[in-house]
Amino acid sequence: MSRYYCPFCSSRNQFHKSRSDGVLICGQCGDPLMKKPLVDYKRVFGMITTLVFLTPLLIMIILLINNFTNEKPQNSNEFFALLAIDK
Numbered sequence: 001m002s003r004y005y006c007p008f009c010s011s012r013n014q015f016h017k018s019r020s021d022g023v024l025i026c027g028q029c030g031d032p033l034m035k036k037p038l039v040d041y042k043r044v045f046g047m048i049t050t051l052v053f054l055t056p057l058l059i060m061i062i063l064l065i066n067n068f069t070n071e072k073p074q075n076s077n078e079f080f081a082l083l084a085i086d087k
Helices: 041-070 077-086
Strands: 002-005 016-018 024-026 034-037
Touching: none
Parallel strands: none
Antiparallel strands: 002 034, 016 024
16 A cells, blocks of 8 residues: 655645646645555664663563562561561
């Protein structure tokens, strides 16, 4: 799929018309519209680069959350002695 745009007009004010031969033209200036691909190679490369740098951070956060949820209280006499003193 492709999107069409006019390279000369503002993107906020664009509206499209079609000529009698079926070519899409800009409603403001009358120039033919250009095709813009849906998937751009620069955008794909940027997403891959972002994932490469953010993956270690996400793994670290997941492991940190797992460590907090798997942590069990100590079963020692010192722990119970501290509880008895606080009361």
